[in-house]
Amino acid sequence: MQSPLTLTRDKAADLGWRLFALSWIPFIGIFSYVLYPVEEWLPPVSVVCLVLSLSMMIGGIVLILFSLSARTRRNDTVRQTGEQGNAVVLSVADSGTRINDHFVLNVGLRITPTFGPAFETIASQIVPIYHMVQIQKGNTVSVRYLQETREAVIEFD
Structure with missing residues (x-):
């Protein structure tokens, strides 16, 4: 029996697509510089939003690629032992x-x-x-x- 925390390829793909889609919400916060004085190059809020958005995008892409490679590995196992x-x-x-x-x-x-x-x-x-x-x-x-x-x-x- 699998642990409830086990990440299957379908769960990984679903989580990856959701994470990638949600990464666009903090991306909007990058443009908060319009609310700050011109002297500041990039306000801290924009930097935090940029880091959060990029982290979510990269995490989503990694999970999607993991699900694709897991499917390929599983198909190879079936080909060899089936x-x-x-x-x-x-x-x-x-x-x-x-x-x-x-x-x-x-x-x-x-x-x-x-x-x-x-x-x-x-x-x-x-x-x-x-x-x-x-x-x-x-x-x-x-x-x-x-x-x-x-x-x-x-x-x-």
Whole structure:
């Protein structure tokens, strides 16, 4: 069982985006210099707002990058230790993320293992543009999966 303080990739991404969005609030405070006399180059309030805003932005970006690398590491683990099988594509949804002009897709799959009941899962992974034709609803694709966690990764030729 995971500790409630464990930072999963989904929590990290959500927290990162929220932190980045909220960083714009103290950013507005940087412009408080208009309320101060011209003799002061940058008032202390502006400096504090600048430091706080930049810290929140950098923290948000670090959390977002952490979530992306955690997903990649997890997919690598599934590729190395998972069982090989076939799956039917049930759905395809764009995650909104692009990495080196390749789409990161959330692909709904129905996996039928050799032993045990069929199960449905969502594989979230980078799909190169030249493999997009394989990822269509109703197509059968090769996958690696972990039966215990029901995680899957699509394998491309």
